[in-house]
Each structure stands twice: as C-alpha cells, then as structure tokens.
Amino acid sequence: MQLALSISPLKTPSLSQFPEPISLPLRPTHRVSLHPRNTAVNAVKGSGFVSLIGRVIEDEDFRKARAEVHRKGVGVEGYSIEGISVGGHETCIFIPELKAAFDIGRCPPKAVQQSFLFITHAHLDHIGGLPMYVATRGLYNLKPPTIFVPPCIKEDIEKLFDIHRKMGQVELNLDLVALDIGETYELRNDLVVRPFRTHHVIPSQGYVIYSIRKKLKKQYMHLKGKQIEKIKKSGIEITDTILSPEVAFTGDTTSDFMFDPRNADAMRAKVLITEATFLDEGFSIEHARQHGHTHISEIIENAQWIRNKSVLLTHFSSRYNLEDIRQAVSKLQSKVSAKIIPLTEGFKSKYT
Numbered sequence: 001m002q003l004a005l006s007i008s009p010l011k012t013p014s015l016s017q018f019p020e021p022i023s024l025p026l027r028p029t030h031r032v033s034l035h036p037r038n039t040a041v042n043a044v045k046g047s048g049f050v051s052l053i054g055r056v057i058e059d060e061d062f063r064k065a066r067a068e069v070h071r072k073g074v075g076v077e078g079y080s081i082e083g084i085s086v087g088g089h090e091t092c093i094f095i096p097e098l099k100a101a102f103d104i105g106r107c108p109p110k111a112v113q114q115s116f117l118f119i120t121h122a123h124l125d126h127i128g129g130l131p132m133y134v135a136t137r138g139l140y141n142l143k144p145p146t147i148f149v150p151p152c153i154k155e156d157i158e159k160l161f162d163i164h165r166k167m168g169q170v171e172l173n174l175d176l177v178a179l180d181i182g183e184t185y186e187l188r189n190d191l192v193v194r195p196f197r198t199h200h201v202i203p204s205q206g207y208v209i210y211s212i213r214k215k216l217k218k219q220y221m222h223l224k225g226k227q228i229e230k231i232k233k234s235g236i237e238i239t240d241t242i243l244s245p246e247v248a249f250t251g252d253t254t255s256d257f258m259f260d261p262r263n264a265d266a267m268r269a270k271v272l273i274t275e276a277t278f279l280d281e282g283f284s285i286e287h288a289r290q291h292g293h294t295h296i297s298e299i300i301e302n303a304q305w306i307r308n309k310s311v312l313l314t315h316f317s318s319r320y321n322l323e324d325i326r327q328a329v330s331k332l333q334s335k336v337s338a339k340i341i342p343l344t345e346g347f348k349s350k351y352t
C-alpha cells in the first residue's frame with residue numbers, strides 16, 4: 001500500500017527555546033526521506049506510519065534545532081567567519097579561507113589551525129591565549145605561525161615568550177612581525193595585509209586584508225594576444241596591480257576610526273568586522289568613548305560612512321542577552337544597505 005500524505009510545514013523552533021550550550025540526546029535516523037523543501041512525507045510504506053511520521057517530524061525538528069544551536073560560523077561574502085567575542089572576556093575571530101585569526105582571546109581550539117594571527121592590542125581578552133596558540137601549534141607539528149603585532153608591543157611579546165620558554169623549558173616557535181600602520185605585508189602572492197589606525201585606551205590598530213589581481217594596462221587593451229605576448233617578452237610591465245579590500249578587522253575602538261580618511265579601505269572592504277560593546281541607553285556614548293569602545297547608536301548615526309557589503313558586529317558586553325543584541329542590530333539594519341550580522345556565540349537568551 002502506498003499513501004501520499006501532505007503535512008503542513010514544520011514550525012522551526014526558535015533559538016530562544018533552547019538553552020545554550022545545550023546537549024540534546026542523539027537519536028537514530030529513520031529511513032523515510034523527507035522532501036527537502038516543504039518537509040512533506042511523500043510516501044510511507046507499511047503499517048504504523050502515523051507514529052513513524054510523528055517520529056520523523058520530531059527528528060526533523062530536532063535536527064533543525066540542533067543545527068541552529070550548534071551553528072558556529074557565519075557565511076559572509078564567500079568567507080566562513082567563526083569565533084567568539086564577548087567584551088572584556090575573550091575575542092578571537094577567524095577565517096579559515098584566509099588561514100587568518102584576528103586576536104586570540106582564550107585560544108579557541110579551531111583558531112590553532114590558522115597560520116596567520118593579527119593582534120590589535122594587548123588587553124588580555126584579546127591576547128590571553130597567545131602562548132597556548134603557539135604551544136598548541138607546536139604540539140600538532142604545525143608550522144610556526146606568523147603573528148602580527150603593533151610595533152610598540154613587539155619587545156614585550158618577545159619577553160613573554162622568553163619567560164614561557166624558561167618556565168616551561170619548552171621550545172615555542174613563531175615568526176613575530178611588528179607591522180606598523182600604513183605598511184604592507186604579503187601573506188600570499190594574491191593576498192596582502194595593512195594595519196590601520198583605531199582608537200582605544202591603549203595603543204591599538206586594525207587590519208585590512210586585500211586580494212591582489214593583475215589587470216592589463218589601459219594602453220595595451222586594444223592589442224591582440226600575440227602583440228601583448230611580444231611586449232611582455234621584451235620585459236615591459238604590461239599589468240597594473242589592483243588591491244581590493246576584502247576583510248577589515250578593527251578590534252576595540254571608539255567610532256572615530258570610521259571618519260579617518262586614511263581608513264577608507266576599512267570602510268569599503270567587503271566585510272567589516274567591528275565592535276559595538278554598548279547597545280542600550282543604560283550606557284552613554286560618552287561612557288563608551290571614555291572606555292575606548294563604540295556605542296551602537298554612534299554606528300547608527302554615522303551609517304552613511306558604511307560602504308561595506310556586510311558588517312559583522314562583535315564584542316558586545318556580557319550584560320546583554322540574545323534578544324537585546326537582535327533588537328539593537330535590527331535598528332542599525334534599517335539604516336544601512338550593508339548586511340549586519342551580530343556574532344552571538346557565547347551569549348544566552350533571556351529565556352534560558
């Protein structure tokens with residue numbers, strides 16, 4: 001007997017219904033396939049199908065809920081951006097496609113796989129996990145990482161590693177690069193990084209990662225392939241190098257970084273990862289500025305400067321919950337065409 005059943009679309013459970021972190025029991029999978037779109041059961045063979053359908057729906061609900069709860073990264077402009085950022089506690093954002101981590105926080109396990117690390121400033125919630133990052137890469141026989149730091153902290157970072165080498169009698173291998181604002185460093189033949197000025201209570205800098213592509217110079221565009229080849233062989237440079245800002249990361253900063261004309265590339269990178277430590281009227285803009293941070297209302301007021309395709313907001317104060325964050329973000333979203341995505345890993349719902 002073959003029965004065709006149509007079942008109304010499933011209600012996707014909201015994240016707020018589940019505490020975070022959550023441990024849901026694992027269940028066996030059923031051999032009944034669900035239509036991927038409307039989740040209707042097309043055909044069920046044999047008896048007892050009603051209870052079976054019930055279980056299938058439960059499992060589908062369960063699978064969706066678990067996927068929501070366990071969703072770690074966000075897909076943004078072709079990059080899968082992951083990490084955790086809770087103001088004052090820990091900040092580490094990483095992008096596997098670029099093999100890059102921005103700040104190291106408490107060194108979340110997946111950050112260890114990134115071979116480039118960009119440090120914005122020396123507060124512990126941003127560099128606390130630094131020795132563990134280097135040590136764990138050594139433990140897994142991964143190549144020594146290249147760690148970029150503001151020049152003014154390079155010497156102290158070297159001392160920090162010397163102390164750990166002495167205390168732990170261990171080898172800690174890293175390539176430490178002091179990279180100043182305006183300098184350029186080639187990460188790969190198609191990727192470079194440049195620090196830019198940010199404004200915090202201690203010395204700080206952000207980073208823009210650019211992709212590089214070669215474009216034929218205007219004066220040769222009318223030529224045919226063979227002619228171009230001939231000129232190229234004669235040693236003349238026939239291409240221009242085009243730098244496109246892909247990802248910008250500010251770390252902790254007041255909103256002042258937005259108005260600096262020298263930071264134009266950060267404000268037009270495909271993805272801007274920045275902070276909004278304060279979200280509500282409980283804290284004034286003045287308070288945010290005094291502590292070297294940004295209040296989301298400042299970003300709302302100055303939304304016209306945002307030319308990015310997507311903005312990932314991070315570093316919310318730990319006093320906020322998921323609902324506070326979503327509400328504040330939707331206000332900003334209504335002012336800009338850029339897609340605003342809050343990084344909410346580590347934040348709980350008020351319903352849990």
Ligand SMILES: [Zn+2]
Nearest residue numbers: 087088125252
């Ligand atoms: Zn911080």
Ligand SMILES: [Zn+2]
Nearest residue numbers: 121123200252
């Ligand atoms: Zn800080």
